[in-house]
Amino acid sequence: MxxxxxxxxxxxxxxxxxxxxxxxxxxxxxxxxxxxxxxxxxxxxxxxxxxxxxxxxxxxxxxxxxxxxxxxxxxxxxxxxxxxxxxxxxxxxxxxPDTFHAQYSAVSKEYHYYILNRETPCAVGKNYVWHIHRSLDMAMMNQCCESICGTHDFKSFENAGSPRKSTVRTVFMARMDRLDDDRLVFRVCANGFLKNMVRNLMGTLVDAGFGKVTPAMFEQILAAKDRSWAGATAPAKGLFLKQVNYG
Structure with missing residues (x-):
């Protein structure tokens, strides 16, 4: 059967x-x-x-x-x-039911990206966080997160190499949270993601945390639809696929 x-x-x-x-x-x-x-x-x-x-x-x-x-x-x-x-x-x-398909039945996915924000790296768990020794401005990063939410063309945050019909995606949630004194998490939920989209968003948000990118500049990066405007791709090791949601 x-x-x-x-x-x-x-x-x-x-x-x-x-x-x-x-x-x-x-x-x-x-x-x-x-x-x-x-x-x-x-x-x-x-x-x-x-x-x-x-x-x-x-x-x-x-x-x-x-x-x-x-x-x-x-x-x-x-x-x-x-x-x-x-x-x-x-x-x-x-x-x-035989109509279920893991990809095509999904309505959204949620990713979490973890940062260790302190002077010293960690010996335990180093494969699960991005260590950043400089202090990050969480308030500035969260102001930029407000621009991520909604339906936008995220071409500025897509790396080449993955076929897709459109670079428009709808983001339902994007925010930075502090887990403890040293650990931060970027949570983002959307109806779909482009190649390296979360890691490129993270890299650009870190630039905002350093004061290199303002909320107005972040909006300009998003509107440019040009990968060269955005920040570096964050390391893979801090990224987790948290869950996939179905209707």
Whole structure:
């Protein structure tokens, strides 16, 4: 009997060449497909909610696939987590209607980007934050975040190399929060993201935190639709795909 499954996946992206399957490299999709195919004794092809780049982590990546099996979803989850030797964990596995698709059924995604803002770097957890030793102006960064919210053309924050019909996206939330004295997080939720969009926004917001970019300048960068106007791409290691939302 053909069943459709929805997986919610957590992974440490440090040692992977991103999500998408690549013949010569270790990827999250590739490793999951190997384990699932072994358990189900049939080829499995995952449809992910979207790609994450090399070094980017996920707390709530979503993938779907179809398989001819009567195996209960919880047994499948347990089997994957038992056999998987790399830092990939299924946090949930459910049977869903055959109309469900991890990418096309999604209505929004939320990313979090973490910054360690203090003089000294960290010895523990260094693969999960961007260490910035200079003090950042949170108020200035949040003023710039106000310009991000809404429907805009985000071409200034897109890196080349990913096909897309449009560079217009709707951002439902964008804000900087302080987690403690040293740790900051940029939270952003949108109906979709361009290649490296979150990391490019983060790099430009850090420029604002240094006083190099004012809120008015940030609006000009957005309106320019030119990648050269925006800041540098923030390192991959601070970025987490927090969750994917469905209607």
């Amino acid at each position: 053909i069943q459709t499954f929805k997986l919610i996946i957590e992974y440490d992206g440090t040692g992977f060449s991103g999500w998408q399957r690549q013949p010569e490299n270790i990827t999250v999709q590739g490793e999951l497909e190997k384990v699932l195919s072994r358990i189900l004794n049939q080829p499995v092809t995952l449809a992910g909610s979207g790609r994450t780049d090399a070094g980017v982590h996920a707390l709530g990546q979503v993938a779907s696939f179809c398989a001819d099996t009567a195996l209960p979803s919880q047994m499948l989850k347990k089997g994957v987590n038992s056999l998987m030797k790399l830092p990939i964990v299924l946090t949930a596995c459910h049977r869903v």
